[in-house]
Amino acid sequence: MLAGVRQGAVVAGVVAATVLAVPGAAWAHGVGGSSDTVGGFVWLGTKHMLAGWDHLAFVGGILLLAGEIRRAAKLISLFALGHSVTLFTATVADWHVNPVLVDIVVALSLVFVGVVGLRGRPKDWTWFAAAVLAFGLVHGLGLSTRLQDLGLPSDGMIPRVLAFNVGVEIGQLIAVVAMFMLGDVLSHYLPKLRNPRLSHGALIAAGVVAASILAFTSGGQALRPVQAEPAVGACTVRDRTETFPAGGGHPAKDFSEPGETVPATSFGHVIGDGYVIVNYRPDLTAEQLAQVRAFVTDPTAGRIVGGPAPDQTAAVKAVHAYRTATCNAVDIDAVRQFTRDWFADPRSKPAE
Structure with a gap:
């Protein structure tokens, strides 16, 4: 004993x-x-x-x-x-x-x-x-x-x-x-x-x-049952498990550069308004970073904000209220399709 x-x-x-x-x-x-x-x-x-x-x-x-x-x-x-x-x-x-x-x-x-x-x-x-x-x-x-x-x-x-x-x-x-x-x-x-x-x-x-x-x-x-989808390009889509702290407002700008502090509470606020959050690994090449920046800041792309995620292994993650696209390579076409699918969903519309 x-x-x-x-x-x-x-x-x-x-x-x-x-x-x-x-x-x-x-x-x-x-x-x-x-x-x-x-x-x-x-x-x-x-x-x-x-x-x-x-x-x-x-x-x-x-x-x-x-x-x-x-x-x-x-x-x-x-x-x-x-x-x-x-x-x-x-x-x-x-x-x-x-x-x-x-x-x-x-x-x-x-x-x-x-x-x-x-x-x-x-x-x-x-x-x-x-x-x-x-x-x-x-x-x-x-x-x-x-x-x-x-x-x-x-x-x-x-x-x-x-x-x-x-x-x-x-x-x-x-x-x-x-x-x-x-x-x-x-x-x-x-x-x-x-x-x-x-x-x-x-x-x-x-x-x-x-x-x-x-x-x-x-x-x-x-x-709710977990739904998984086949890989789209370099991205895999699954139910969202990521959480963001609450308490913020809308971010001052749509895209945060590597080394800048990501407004996590602001992301937590806008995800409830139907936004898509694009987190990227800050060690991307200049060309890859330019692709992500251009996509996030494109006014025709929809309600999207983005910023660096130092603790992230995947090259890019796109997250909305219900789903996450995890991309092991920078595949903007796949991320764009993910956001289009979400914005076509009635649940993405912000409350009046």
Whole structure:
């Protein structure tokens, strides 16, 4: 069994990681950053796991519930196997799953672990191990949906996905060690955190709150099937998962140059008015940049704004309220067709 102080450490770590992270982080799967190298994807995976509070809270719940180091290692290995399988398969096979629905199920996995913990450790661990594997498969789908948003190139995709997965496992290992270290400190100064029921209750509360936030702020997206279209030129079109901060007005100009600050809140405002947002990688060649600039500033093209996206791997992304065109090369004809299709849609018309 885990020694008393160690178990108290796990409890404290789970409570701290869960309670402190939930309020502003229901959407926990964004993969920030980009890289042109395979090795860089190891860092992206590590960073994503360390920022993924729901993954870490689930792992912490398993550690607490297992009670034994050997059993905990087996269960976490099953979880890692599950999310590795679906991360690789869904990304390479280009599966399109509903990211909001996946995130809700991930949040509910915390509720599951918390409820099991309150009822007491299972006498037969077989069914619980199967559930951990199943939730691992779902967590992997969450990782895949966000990794695909980076616009992975078809050339060299598999090494990048494998490198990202290695980074995820490194991040998970770092987090487990950090959880014990943080827990040792917290349980020393806050001995009440050694009560396992507090941790299980925190997991349940975190899962319910996160799932509720996701369900009520998605505008029904969790219930809509994901639609994917064949590639158009160098672009692939799918349901939008990108978010933009609110609170701005209309941007002062339609096109922001490389090195200029993109008015993200303004983009968040105009996307609700039926605009198309064109984000481009700032290291495009002068000729490619000129093509993007000419398209965005063309008065006959429609309601379009654009700017650089330093954390973007794809050459160009065009986004409207419902769909995203991810282009691994600058294909203005494909982007133009994407915008024309949107402006022909009655939903693109701004409210009177």
